[in-house]
Amino acid sequence: xxxxxxxxxxxxxxxxxxxxxxxxxxxxxxxxxxxxxxxxxxxxxxxxxxxxxxxxxxxxxxxxxxxxxxxxxxxxxxxxxxxxxxxxxxxxxxxxxxxxxxxxxxxxxxxxxxxxxxxxxxxxxxxxxxxxxxxxxxxxxxxxxxxxxxxxxxxxxxxxxxxxxxxxxxxxxxxxxxxxxxxxxxxxxxxxxxxxxxxxxxxxxxxxxxxxxxxxxxxxxxxxxxxxxxxxxxxxxxxxxxxxxxxxxxxxxxxxxxxxxxxxxxxxxxxxxxxxxxxxxxxxxxxxxxxxxxxxxxxxxxxxxxxxxxxxxxxxxxxxxxxxxxxxxxxxxxxxxxxxxxxxxxxxxxxxxxxxxxxxxxxxxxxxxxxxxxxxxxxxxxxxxxxxxxxxxxxxxxxxxxxxxxxxx
Ligand SMILES: Cc1cc2nc3c(=O)[nH]c(=O)nc-3n(C[C@H](O)[C@H](O)[C@H](O)COP(=O)(O)OP(=O)(O)OC[C@H]3O[C@@H](n4cnc5c(N)ncnc54)[C@H](O)[C@@H]3O)c2cc1C
Numbered sequence: 001x002x003x004x005x006x007x008x009x010x011x012x013x014x015x016x017x018x019x020x021x022x023x024x025x026x027x028x029x030x031x032x033x034x035x036x037x038x039x040x041x042x043x044x045x046x047x048x049x050x051x052x053x054x055x056x057x058x059x060x061x062x063x064x065x066x067x068x069x070x071x072x073x074x075x076x077x078x079x080x081x082x083x084x085x086x087x088x089x090x091x092x093x094x095x096x097x098x099x100x101x102x103x104x105x106x107x108x109x110x111x112x113x114x115x116x117x118x119x120x121x122x123x124x125x126x127x128x129x130x131x132x133x134x135x136x137x138x139x140x141x142x143x144x145x146x147x148x149x150x151x152x153x154x155x156x157x158x159x160x161x162x163x164x165x166x167x168x169x170x171x172x173x174x175x176x177x178x179x180x181x182x183x184x185x186x187x188x189x190x191x192x193x194x195x196x197x198x199x200x201x202x203x204x205x206x207x208x209x210x211x212x213x214x215x216x217x218x219x220x221x222x223x224x225x226x227x228x229x230x231x232x233x234x235x236x237x238x239x240x241x242x243x244x245x246x247x248x249x250x251x252x253x254x255x256x257x258x259x260x261x262x263x264x265x266x267x268x269x270x271x272x273x274x275x276x277x278x279x280x281x282x283x284x285x286x287x288x289x290x291x292x293x294x295x296x297x298x299x300x301x302x303x304x305x306x307x308x309x310x311x312x313x314x315x316x317x318x319x320x321x322x323x324x325x326x327x328x329x330x331x332x333x334x335x336x337x338x339x340x341x342x343x344x345x346x347x348x349x350x351x352x353x354x355x356x357x358x359x360x361x362x363x364x365x366x367x368x369x370x371x372x373x374x375x376x377x378x379x380x381x382x383x384x385x386x387x388x389x390x391x392x393x394x395x396x397x398x399x400x401x402x403x404x405x406x407x408x409x
Contacts, residue, residue, distance in 0.1 A: 007156065008143065024125050034127065041170040062388045067384075162176025196240040197346065200343040206307055212232045253355055358384060379403070
């Protein structure tokens with residue numbers, strides 16, 4: 001009779017759960033260690049409680065890292081149709097939106113977490129919750145894990161799927177990096193991504209709570225990099241909203257690299273400058289007894305209209321009849337390109353994901369095995385791969401977990 005193979009997986013998040021389900025089979029025992037008292041906390045909190053589980057179209061262009069094409073093999077092997085089929089097999093159906101984002105049909109992240117956990121249990125994966133692994137030792141071909149002062153039994157293979165340091169309240173931590181570094185792996189510097197931004201200005205906090213359907217343009221060292229349409233929300237510390245989360249990866253990485261970061265806000269992207277100038281002039285002519293602030297508050301949140309005028313040094317109480325062409329130009333310039341200096345991000349606590357991570361040059365993308373230590377594997381966000389918003393981070397966590405799971409068994 002052949003010996004039973006023993007596998008340890010550290011981290012019961014998206015990638016660890018997927019790997020455990022794939023790896024467990026007759027003759028292969030899988031032990032899944034999780035520091036939290038329950039598995040899949042990030043899945044539960046994801047997508048505003050709805051879990052944007054994947055996307056119909058994924059490619060390396062949706063990812064950032066020193067080598068984004070690292071994702072190609074896993075996403076080609078376990079792409080949208082494979083994950084949809086896999087989930088259907090465990091009773092989890094998808095609702096696919098027109099833009100490609102896929103959510104559970106139930107619209108509840110809970111059903112994703114429950115399906116993965118129940119399926120893993122039903123296949124015989126053994127869960128060890130409340131077990132934070134602090135150290136891994138390899139003697140000969142066998143691995144031993146250490147948590148608190150206890151040591152585990154010996155394992156043939158180990159997967160580190162501990163995620164990143166983003167959202168520590170949900171289990172985000174740097175401990176996976178420490179485990180990997182102890183085997184000689186290197187860490188590409190990490191930075192928060194899909195995160196709100198702090199602004200260096202005198203007015204953002206005064207406009208806190210004002211929401212705009214606008215556009216944000218990112219400038220790095222004064223050079224225009226990208227523009228994104230979407231929600232903008234002023235806050236006490238700076239700015240949030242989907243457009244901001246979408247530009248935050250590049251903004252955050254640039255801050256890490258000591259570059260100067262600015263954003264230009266277009267508060268009315270539906271109008272070009274000329275159309276907006278004509279509209280404003282005609283409103284001022286038609287409503288000469290209105291104050292300019294009243295006129296602007298017909299198109300912008302009142303607080304924004306007020307502080308925008310203050311910034312242009314135009315008294316908000318100026319009567320429309322006194323607004324001349326030069327003033328209109330100043331107002332339109334501010335509305336179409338209000339510049340703010342970005343001084344930092346809102347930090348890992350508020351970030352959905354982390355950029356940087358374990359150097360992918362040291363991991364075989366076709367097996368997820370370490371190139372430095374035989375029998376050691378990686379999957380998910382611990383690696384130097386971070387995705388755009390839209391289900392891309394789970395897509396890679398599940399795909400890399402699938403590849404690792406196959407290799408582990
Ligand atoms: C609020 C929020 C919303 C999000 N929404 C989406 C979304 O809708 N779509 C999307 O694609 N992505 C989303 N993400 C990102 C997504 O959750 C992650 O990219 C994904 O969970 C990464 O999977 P993972 O398996 O690598 O890590 P994780 O899911 O983070 O799992 C890692 C697990 O390892 C455990 N762990 C860590 N260290 C140890 C240790 N030493 N010992 C034992 N256990 C340990 C952690 O507690 C955790 O449970 C969101 C993230 C957040 C924070």
